[in-house]
Each structure stands twice: as C-alpha cells, then as structure tokens.
Amino acid sequence: MSTSTPVYANLLPPSWKVKISEWLKEDCPSFDWGGFVVGEAPKRATLFCKSEGILAGVPFFDEVFKQLDCKVTWNFTEGEWLKVATEGGKVKIAVATVEGPSRKILLGERVALNTLARCSGIATASGLFLQKARAAGYQGIVAGTRKTTPGFRDVEKYGMLVGGVDMHRYDLSSMVMLKDNHIWSTGSVTNAVHAARSVCGFSLRIDVEVQSYDEAVEAIQAGADVIMLDNMEGESLISNAKRLKDEFSAKHKFLLESSGGIDIDNVQQGGHVDNSIDIISTSSIHQSTKHVDFSLKIDPSS
Template structure:
C-alpha cells in the first residue's frame, strides 16, 4: 500500500490560531517581567530541546509565535512535523532580541508540547495495530478552539481523522434513531437530505440494529461498545451481506465500512483491531494524551 503523504499545516492556517493565543498571554500590558528585567538592546540565542522520545507536531505554530511577536527573530527548525525525535534532540534554534524570544516562548512551547503529545500518543495506538488493516481515528472530543490542530497532530502520529464537525458528515447516533423512529427511517431521511458527497454513518448497539442498517445501505456503521467476539461476528455479517470471501472482503471498495468505538485504550485496541474492523475511534488520543516535555534553553556565552 502506498505510504500517505504527511499532512501540512499552512502558515496562514497557523497564524490566526497563534495570534489569539499571544493576545491572551500578553494581556493588556505585554510581558512586564521581561520588560522590567531585560534591556531592549539585549540579544539571545536559544534552543528548543526535546526531553523525551516522541513524534513532533506544531512546528509552524511555534514559528508563527516568534514571527508574530517579532519578525526579526531567526527561526531555524532542525526537525519537521511528523519526525520522530529522541530525548536531548534540538528541535529548533532561535536568535534575535531577547525580549521577543522570551515573550513568545510560552505560546510556542504550549503548542509544541501539546500537539507533540497528541502525535506521540496516537503513534502508540497505531503501533499496537500496525499488523492489521485497522486505523485508529479521532473524534469530536477535542479541546475547544484546538480541533483542527489536534486532528492535524493525530494524522502526524499515524492516525486518521473522523469528521471535523457537525457539518461535514452525517453520523446518526442513538438519540437520532430514537426520535426518527428507527435505524432504517433515520438512514432514509439522511439520504434524502444529504448531498451526493456527504457520507452517512449510523451508530448501532447490537447486531439486529446492524442488520437493519445494512439493508438501508449507509456508507459506514459504528459498532458501539461491542466486545471482540461481537465485533468479529459483525465483520462476518458484513462480509456475508456483500457476498464476499474473506480474501475479497479486505480489498473490496464500496462495501459498508465498519468502525468500532467504546472502551478503547492501549490494552484493548489490539484485540479490537484483530476482529477485522476498518476503523477504531477513540477520544483518548486527543483528550488523554500527555504533553511531550520540550524546553527552551538560552545559550549563555
């Protein structure tokens, strides 16, 4: 299978995000600690160093933090987004007015540490299921205001993205089904409403609902809170519904995609993937990821 290209975060996309963060941090009077202790003529060189092994994400956001505070700061990235680094590796070197470097430091590090943490944690999930065809995918459970960049970090870690919001795909959940009057009724209504490029997924709690969903032909079925035995049975039902052999099932385009969700963690994800599902969604890769320890160290001559 062709290796996918790394995702790209354009500088223009990073700028608005970082500008709001800098305004939040600089407040009404700017960095008064730095203004009080460092003269405007002082210059500095510094390195942003990783103190842990991990996968890097957020280079363009860090670049934007320094650039927006002071365009004269020289920003030299030694690694790129998606690169794996070891503890002690220098990620970035900056040089310029000391005040500017110190004022931009926290925002740059916040983005780098958080997003690299998401990428690193996602990579751990991806490694657990690398021997299967399943992909780990994120959810809409993201920190407010950070969804786009957290999902960017998930892809850098080897995961895939679920829908970005309520407007780019239809996901019919249990409450929609209850109000709509059943699985088939909800899918039929969704198909009548959606444009031809909008995917339709339906969440089911049991195999009877799954059979009803298959008959209504959604694009994907989310198998919620099912253990490995039920998930394996669901894969078999899907294969039989499409009249496919086990060998053909893997390669067939156009069949209903199966997604597993619920009770997904590093201890359970391997068994879930080995059932034959296509995707495994979990909020853990965005909501439970710890930051990657990265520090800014000023060179002392």
C-alpha cells in the first residue's frame, strides 16, 4: 500500500482550467488600466500568509499564474499547517514566490488570492472540526454537504478533501438524496425510495432524510442505503440510532447519518457524537468559515 501524500489535484475534472480562464475574464472584462501603469518589466512577488491555517488550493493558484505566463515556487506543501511568525513587527510567513511580467502578476493577484484564501479556510475549518470529533472519541465519517457556492464547487469540495473530511455527495447526480419535499410529493418514504431505485439501479446509494424513528424504519425496510436522522439531537438521536442498529443491522445493510445544526462548538457534546452513528454531516465547515489571510507583494528590488 502506498504511503505517499495524496495528490488531490489529480481528481480535478478537465473543465476546471476553463473556469479559471472565466474568472480571469470576469475580473478584467475590458482594459487593464493598472497593467498599463506597471508594464512588462519582470518582477518577483512573495505570497505571505498572515493568519494560521491549512494551505489548500495550490493547483488553482498555480493555474491562474500559468495562464498568465508566470512561475510559482512554493515553500510549503499543500495540506501543511501554516504557523505564522513575527517578521518586522508584522505577523506573516512567506509561503511562495511568483515570477513574471509585472502586469501579469497583478492581473492574477486577486483571483489567485481569493481562491487560495477560501479553499484554505475550508480546509482549516474541516481539519479543526475533524480533530474535535476524534478527540471526543468519534471514529465515523465526518462530511461536508452540497451547500456550496454555485460556480465555486470544485474549490470548496477540494478544500474539504485537503482538510481531511468526506465531501459527501458532489452534486445531484452523485447520490440520490430524498428529503422531506420528495417524500411529501410522492406520499411516503417507501414510494420515494422505490421510485428512485427504479431508475438509479444498483450503482447509486439512496440517502433518505427522516424525522422520526418510524420513518427511519420505513426507509430501511424500503431499501435505503443511508438514513439521515435530520435535526435529531441529544438522547433522542443516540437512542434511536442504537435501537435501529440493534433491531435491523442483522437483516439490512445501511448507514446512519446525523445532520442539522452540528458545528465545531457542539460536536463534542454527547447529543451529536456516538459511534452508533456512521456519518456526521455539517455545512458549518464550508458555509460559515473564515478565510485564511494571504497577500501578494512585489519585491521593489526584483
């Protein structure tokens, strides 16, 4: 078995580089006034990190400057924790250098920084959440959700991976998730599960959101693969999870998922963490995250 560090960049679809081209076009749709001012003189810029966190989003940063004929050299590896140091009275650490024509460095600056900051923030929040869950004794899967920013999904899902958590379903086509609206529209949990299975076949899992023990039983017996105990907490969540496993795990293969209102501040509470629950999913690691603070400064002497 290989023990090398995973290269998550190899997961990215062919379309991701096109998106970066679109971001550059969006940021400079017409004349580049600042680029005219600085010209084509070759320069070197330093990427500084000014707040601690996990470095994530390196492929996106690299591609921005590759498309602008610039070269990036990294001092750290993606996935490393950036521990800031004091330099000249300011808290920062030199993470990378960018070399190329002055106007092109500045043309890519904001697109590259925004992407790196957001991705690193999600990786950091994911890593810290996972640490807290593990410290509380939880050994199951910690996952994000599909509540990502339209057009920015690749970056946000990538940050979750670098932070060490599961991405959950990538999009609507990746897994069948039947929520309350699906169930109400079809009349019952059973109807919704059977309709989904009739078209998705054996290759996709069906995840059903339930509101009670009885709905969970119905979902299991209908053939659902994952039972999401939505917005359950405390003794009700744990007792229902243990009861479902005790009564049905010998006859049915299923996973139990806890979701709804789980964040880093309450994940260690007994009402959320129990190993009878296979998956904890939370949007707090990507919707409510602070960015890691980066800046790019051209060396006047370069």
